[in-house]
Amino acid sequence: MTAASRKRFLQIAPAVAIIAFFMLAPLGLMAYVSLLQKGVNGGVVWDQHTTEAYVNFIFERDLDDSLVLNIDYLRIFARSFGLSLLTAVLALAIGFPTALYMAMQPEGRRNLLIFLVTIPFWTNLLVRNYAWILLLRNGGLVENLLRWLGVSDQPLGVMYTPIAVSIGLTYSYLPFMVLPIYASLEKMDSRLIEAAFDLGADRRRALTRVILPLAMPGIAAGCILVFVPALGAYVTPELLGGGKSMMIGNLIQGQFGAARNWPFGAALAFALLAIVLLAMMVYLLRFRRAPAVP
Amino acid sequence: MQAPAIEARGLSKTFGAGQDAVHALDDVSLTIRENEFFTLLGPSGCGKTTLLRLIGGFEQPSAGDVFLRGQPLTGLPPFKRPINTVFQSYALFPHLTVGQNIAFGLEMLGRPKEERAARVEQMLALVKLQGYANRKPAQLSGGQQQRVALARALASQPKVLLLDEPLSALDLKLRKEMQIELKRLQTETGITFVFVTHDQEEALTMSDRLAVMEAGQILQIGSPTEIYEHPQRRFVADFIGETNFLEARIEAAGSGAVARLACGGALALNGHAGAAASGEPVTLAVRPERAVIAAAGAEGLPAKVGAVVYLGTDTTYHLTLADGTPFVVRTQNSAGARLDLASGAAVTVQIAPAAIQRLAD
Numbered sequence: 001m002t003a004a005s006r007k008r009f010l011q012i013a014p015a016v017a018i019i020a021f022f023m024l025a026p027l028g029l030m031a032y033v034s035l036l037q038k039g040v041n042g043g044v045v046w047d048q049h050t051t052e053a054y055v056n057f058i059f060e061r062d063l064d065d066s067l068v069l070n071i072d073y074l075r076i077f078a079r080s081f082g083l084s085l086l087t088a089v090l091a092l093a094i095g096f097p098t099a100l101y102m103a104m105q106p107e108g109r110r111n112l113l114i115f116l117v118t119i120p121f122w123t124n125l126l127v128r129n130y131a132w133i134l135l136l137r138n139g140g141l142v143e144n145l146l147r148w149l150g151v152s153d154q155p156l157g158v159m160y161t162p163i164a165v166s167i168g169l170t171y172s173y174l175p176f177m178v179l180p181i182y183a184s185l186e187k188m189d190s191r192l193i194e195a196a197f198d199l200g201a202d203r204r205r206a207l208t209r210v211i212l213p214l215a216m217p218g219i220a221a222g223c224i225l226v227f228v229p230a231l232g233a234y235v236t237p238e239l240l241g242g243g244k245s246m247m248i249g250n251l252i253q254g255q256f257g258a259a260r261n262w263p264f265g266a267a268l269a270f271a272l273l274a275i276v277l278l279a280m281m282v283y284l285l286r287f288r289r290a291p292a293v294p
Numbered sequence: 295m296q297a298p299a300i301e302a303r304g305l306s307k308t309f310g311a312g313q314d315a316v317h318a319l320d321d322v323s324l325t326i327r328e329n330e331f332f333t334l335l336g337p338s339g340c341g342k343t344t345l346l347r348l349i350g351g352f353e354q355p356s357a358g359d360v361f362l363r364g365q366p367l368t369g370l371p372p373f374k375r376p377i378n379t380v381f382q383s384y385a386l387f388p389h390l391t392v393g394q395n396i397a398f399g400l401e402m403l404g405r406p407k408e409e410r411a412a413r414v415e416q417m418l419a420l421v422k423l424q425g426y427a428n429r430k431p432a433q434l435s436g437g438q439q440q441r442v443a444l445a446r447a448l449a450s451q452p453k454v455l456l457l458d459e460p461l462s463a464l465d466l467k468l469r470k471e472m473q474i475e476l477k478r479l480q481t482e483t484g485i486t487f488v489f490v491t492h493d494q495e496e497a498l499t500m501s502d503r504l505a506v507m508e509a510g511q512i513l514q515i516g517s518p519t520e521i522y523e524h525p526q527r528r529f530v531a532d533f534i535g536e537t538n539f540l541e542a543r544i545e546a547a548g549s550g551a552v553a554r555l556a557c558g559g560a561l562a563l564n565g566h567a568g569a570a571a572s573g574e575p576v577t578l579a580v581r582p583e584r585a586v587i588a589a590a591g592a593e594g595l596p597a598k599v600g601a602v603v604y605l606g607t608d609t610t611y612h613l614t615l616a617d618g619t620p621f622v623v624r625t626q627n628s629a630g631a632r633l634d635l636a637s638g639a640a641v642t643v644q645i646a647p648a649a650i651q652r653l654a655d
Contacts, residue, residue: 191385194352197372198379199403200450209398213389 034266042260053267073251077271080247081238084230087169088177091226092219095177099218100211102178103185114182117175125172126216129239132168133159136240152266160242168236176225184218185211224283228276247270297364299454299486300326300349305358305640307510316336320510326454326488328363328504330613331480334488335497337505338532342490345507346456349488351375352369362453373402376626378447379456384461385432392418392442392535399450401633407502417445420479435466444476448483457489461496498522506530523581528653531579538585538621539653540578548620551648553578557617563646576654582624584649587611587641594644598623599635611635613643 008177037048055061060070102113120128135141136159143156192214196206212219234249241247246254248268257264307319319341326332334342347353349360360367367375378399384601386395397410398418399626405413410484418424421441441462442475447455449525461469477500480487491497497504498518505515506529513527525531527577528539542553542561549561553576561578562626588594600620621643625633 019616189383189385191381191383192387194372195379195381195385196398197352197388198350198398199446200373201398202371202373205402210387 011154025145030266030269031208034263034270036263038263042262044262049220050263051110051193053261053263056264057267057271073268076209076246076251077248077275079162079245080231080249081275082245082281083166083169083245084233087173087230088223088227089171090166090176092223095174095222096181096215096219099178099185099215101179102182103188114179117178121175125235126174126239129168129236130170132164136164136167144170159240160244162241162245165245165247169230169233172233172236173226173230175223176229180221180225181215181218184215184221188214220283220286224279227279231275232272243256295327298325299328299363300324300332300488300597300629301361301364302345303359303361305345305348305360306356307341307348307353307427308356312518317510319348319355322510322512323358324505324512324515326486329484329486329488329537331477331489331500331502332402333491333497333501333504334492334507335491335504335534336636337492340507341510342492342645343458344510346458346488346490350377365375365571367403371623376453377456378450378452378454379458380447380460382444382459384431384460386491388431388441388538390430390510392423392429392431392434395431395442396427396446396449398446413449417449420448420482421445421475427568436464436591437472440464440472441475442480446641448479448485451483452485454486454488457487459490459492461491462493476500498534499614506533525579526654528577528579530626530655531651531653534583536622536624538580538582540619540621541577541579542576544574551591555595555615557595557619558618561595561645561650563650563652577655579619579651579653580649581621583608583626583644584603584609585621586644586646587613587625587635588644589640590640590642592644593610593620594642597643599637599639599641602637604633609633613641615643619628 002194028291033044033051034053035051036044036046037050037052039045045056053270055067057073058070062068102110102117105113123193135139136156137143138155138157138159140156140159142158145151146225177195190212193206201209231247232255233247236252237245237247239251241250251270252265252272255261255268259265302324303324305322306317309316309318312373317588322341322345334345336342336429344353348355348368350372351367351370355368362377387398393414396414397458398412400410406585411608413576414427414460415424419426421444423438423441423648424446426434426438426442434442439444441464443460459475461472463569464472473496476487476489489497498521501518503515503517505512506521507513508529514521514525520532522633527539531537531539540561541556544563545552545560553561553563555561555578597615597617600612600614603610603612604627607622608626610635611623611625611633613623615621623643
């Protein structure tokens with residue numbers, strides 16, 4: 001190692017050490033906790049090692065110590081997966097046209113629009129979710145609006161359903177979809193769209209053959225940025241789902257809280273992490289393999 | 295008579311409104327013939343690109359109409375016009391291969407796959423890029439990208455090809471090559487080319503006819519020879535090649551017209567240049583290579599030699615006329631023709647009537 005490169009290494013070493021410590025230490029602790037015996041009143045017994053937590057995820061231990069298949073937790077995972085997927089699809093359906101519209105605006109107005117898209121972030125997440133309760137509850141704003149428009153005079157009945165959770169999640173994570181797509185559309189040469197028109201592509205085909213393929217990295221990044229946090233969401237399913245449509249985040253919280261089963265909570269968190277990493281790998285394989293030509 | 299390939303009638307284009315309104319194009323009319331290499335020449339901001347974009351359908355005119363072979367194009371979007379464009383930045387689709395780029399237009403027209411494949415090969419041969427079909431545009435050099443852009447625009451056999459300063463990003467040597475290449479493509483395909491450039495040399499070497507534009511208006515349309523030899527406006531004479539301007543007053547009109555120059559001398563004018571009322575103040579234009587330097591005392595305009603610049607094939611003499619008006623004479627350095635003049639020497643400038651152009655402004 002030359003003097004110069006050693007100096008460079010020493011200069012970045014503190015940052016690397018801090019990142020490594022604050023990422024690896026909690027993860028290592030969680031991994032360790034997931035392999036311990038749960039304590040009777042919560043917490044863990046630090047010297048009793050067991051894989052019981054991972055077994056509990058799929059099996060239930062009967063009174064005679066035989067294992068019985070229990071898909072309750074898998075069902076919660078599947079529901080979380082489905083709701084997150086729905087959220088990502090809804091966010092894409094709303095986010096892509098928004099991002100496209102923003103990218104088509106003159107320079108000055110674009111910055112204003114980015115500002116507007118990020119404004120909800122500055123409001124507390126709890127406050128935003130309570131606002132949705134006021135909108136969606138029976139006798140709430142949306143129901144009254146529908147009644148006034150003559151569309152329906154039935155109670156809305158959306159509150160405390162998976163639909164309410166998905167609406168809330170879509171709203172919360174929409175900026176994560178809009179911004180990466182906008183970034184990929186914004187650096188696209190507008191002459192490419194003109195070239196597509198010039199060569200006989202109508203609006204639909206200019207969209208499908210030129211704009212969408214070029215926006216694909218942004219779309220993929222946006223989908224992951226929405227899907228991953230939605231999968232682990234806690235506040236929105238708690239408030240808008242009313243605990244009836246439990247998601248992974250609520251399940252984990254419950255293990256560390258009321259259920260007093262820390263090892264199981266930690267094991268669930270690792271299962272979630274595995275799913276997230278899988279999603280990331282799919283993204284990397286699909287969109288980063290193309291040679292980066294300057 | 296066959297309808298012209300492109301006809302513009304009273305085209306105007308205004309961007310913005312009110313006080314900030316910019317009149318990019320102001321009541322422009324022109325006719326571009328079938329199979330013609332037509333150039334729109336002018337400095338940046340003269341409206342030449344706006345005119346091209348109006349023909350292509352990328353902008354809608356504020357007033358006036360564009361006709362393609364007699365059919366009005368007004369309101370038709372670009373994808374419904376049988377006109378293709380080669381963009382300044384090429385605008386090749388980066389996610390498609392060279393072959394897919396070239397086939398794009400045919401695919402949009404719904405041509406069968408076999409025809410598209412055959413046409414791609416044909417186009418690659420035409421632009422001399424055989425074997426490049428599976429490359430991505432980013433893997434090509436600027437000159438190769440230029441050829442792909444041309445092949446893509448020509449593949450669906452448009453009636454008119456628009457070229458928006460396509461050579462400006464290339465280096466000098468490549469640009470010269472592509473000038474010849476473009477001319478060859480135009481002749482081989484028989485497609486009407488409308489070419490936009492600010493490079494007067496490019497315009498003179500490639501065009502069948504050209505239009506010189508300034509400030510949203512067309513100043514003069516003609517063949518390269520007409521534009522160079524017979525400029526009608528001061529801007530045209532100045533923009534294309536070098537020109538000497540002489541302020542004068544018509545002394546005798548009609549045949550045998552004479553112009554009394556501000557510098558004191560007089561010049562005989564021929565028919566066209568002399569067709570002005572007696573007493574009218576006029577500006578005369580004389581190309582540097584059309585004037586002759588004679589010994590002092592000979593008949594003509596007395597002048598004093600300033601700088602003498604040797605340019606290899608020819609020599610430029612920067613003279614000053616009696617009233618201080620600068621006047622440039624260029625002579626070819628053919629055998630024995632070189633004048634041996636020192637700075638400060640007194641000479642006479644002789645200008646034949648045929649070398650004199652009377653300008654309209």
